[in-house]
Amino acid sequence: MTAADATQPPLDRGALSKFVERKWDDEIVPALTDYIAIPAKSPAFDANWAEHGYLERVVADAAAWAEAQRVHGLTLEIVRLPGRTPVIFFEAPATRSGSGESIVLYGHLDKQPEFEGWRSDLGPWTPKYEDGKLYGRGGADDGYAIYASICALAALDAQGVGRPRCVGLIETCEESGSYDLLPYVDALRERLGDVGLVVCLDSGAGNYDQLWLTTSLRGLVGGSLEVEVLDEGVHSGSYGGIVPSSFRVMRQLFERLEDAATGRLLPQAFHCTIPENRLQEAQETARILGDEVWKPAPWACGQDGKPVLPVTTDAREALLNATWRPSLSVTGAAGLPALASAGNVLRPRTAFKLSLRVPPLVDAARAVADLKALLELDPPYNARVTFKPEASAANGWNAPQLVPWLADALQQASQAHFGAPCAFIGQGGTIPLMNILQAGFPRSQFVVCGVLGPKSNAHGPNEFLHVPFAKRLTAAMAEIVAAAP
Known part of the structure; x- marks a missing residue:
């Protein structure tokens, strides 16, 4: 295939959709089925990742599939920096x-x-395809991305529709905070070229009925908080009322941090002013989704057989809580024996793993320092209180204003392949690459989107990839790439 010129054929949307449909059914779903079966856990969850070889295996499989596709001039390399997780870098010339x-x-x-x-x-490692959903860990978050990206390029090239130069950056450390990514970006900076557009397929969707553009991401601060009151456990009958419970000390520390009744984070340093355009987007998204902002959560059966209630049923406020306000979660614990083996003992220590989501405009490094100072200062009963931050603190991200060609392309692609307008939504998660690329390429535009729609449950049980939505998203991405100047 030769480079296209002014006489190139117009995009045939019907042919594009059929190409994407066939590629997904015949090749991508089987490839992702194999991918899901491999426990390629991020380094934060598999300290022996290098010895186990699972990350290398999924990288090799994805690279082999990509190289077999008919993409004009495609070159691909698995890049390995010493001691770091591997990265796939591919280039498809204009x-x-x-x-x-x-x-x-x-x-x-x-x-x-x-x-x-x-x-x-x-x-998690037993894939199952049922009713258009491919269940298993990683298919939606984010194994499908390289397959969808290459498919979009191949679909354009199959019609001879011209496009700009495209480069791929597929990492294997994102779920650990992408701490390996910046060295690769630095090493590959010249090969990335003059970046005008970044397409990231690692985000979410408010529904499966239209294209959703992510306009912001929260940052992430994590760490372990430990309270120690004894060198060893003692009988609760002998010392209860004398020795302060390590759990009660922990509760007092949490009272410094959040309002127990509402979950609102108390330190003002963890909050930011929400930009007016994001408030307006939240209002429009609330109009589109209504109660579906909060209803899809897998609510447990609560008191009197009624479901557990959300923090708020106001759709706009729920969206802002999840995207532009800080929130705290306890994601792990230590020092607590299993129920079956718990005796009448005052435990020497209680430790919690904390996950603090901070708004897009809050500096994560400053938040770490503020959190550590708040928790360790003047502890109750002079207990030994230690907060050990994780190294993977990451800033949030606020997308730049869309330029006209991209705003038009998003709307046209959504209407063409979903029959509905493109919608805009903030996300509560974190993608560290966005700030890295925005700092390195300040003139770039960003299309951040993904397949993580209602009940897809990334990181949790029963994660699934909504294949019909993924097909339409792939076709829409192809149109956006073709429209880029």
Whole structure:
């Protein structure tokens, strides 16, 4: 295939959709089925990842599939820096003259750990395709991204539709905070070129009925908080009322941090002013989704057989809580014996793993320092209180204003392949690459989207990839790439 010129054929949307449909059914779903079966956990959850070889295996499989596709001039390399997780870098030269900027296509292949609570006929490493959903860990978050990206390029090239130069950056450390990514970006900076657009397929969707563009991401601060009151456990009958419970000390520390009744984080340093355009987007998204903002959560059966209630049933406020306000979660614990083996003992220590999501405009490094100072200062009963931050603190991200060509392309692609307008939503999660690329390429535009729609449950049990939505998203991405200058 030669580079396209002004006489190139117009995009045939019907042919594009059929190409994507066939590629997904015949090749991508089987490839992702194999991928899901491999426990390629991120380094934070598999300290022996290098010895186990699972990350290398999924990288090799994805690279082999990509190299077999008919993409004009495609070259691919598995890049390995010493002591770091591998990265796939691919390049597809422009097929249209006059395109000086590059498009970066981003994804990751590492996975979250197993988690408990999978449906009896499902499991993290036992893929199952049912009713258009491919169940298993990692398919939606984010193994599909390289396959969808390459498929989109192949679909354009099959029609001879011109496009700019495209480069791919597929990492294997994202679920650990992408701490390996910046060294690779530095090493590959010249090969990335003059980046005009970044396409990231590692985000979510408010529903499966239209294209969703992510406009912001929260940052992440994590660490372990430990309270010690004894060198060894003692009989609760002898010392209860004398020795302060390590759990009660922990509760007092939490009272410094959040309002127990509402979950609102108390330190003002963890909050930011929400930009007016994001408030307006939240209002419009609340209008589109209504109660579906909060209803899809797998609510437990609460008191009197009624479901547990959300923090708020106001859709706009729920969206802002999950995207532009800080929130605290306890994601792990130590020092607590299993119920069956718990005796009448005052335990010497209680430790919690904390996950603090901070708003897009809050500096994560400053938040770490503020959190440590708040928790360790003047502890109750002079207990030994230690907060050990994780090294993977990451800033949030606020997308730049869309330029006209991209705003038009998003709407046209959504209407063409979903029959509905493109919608805009913030996300509560973190993608560290966005700030890295925005700092390195400040003139770039960003298309951050993904397949993590209602009940897809990334990181939790019963994670699934909504294949019909993924097909339409792939076709829409192809149109956006073709529209780039």
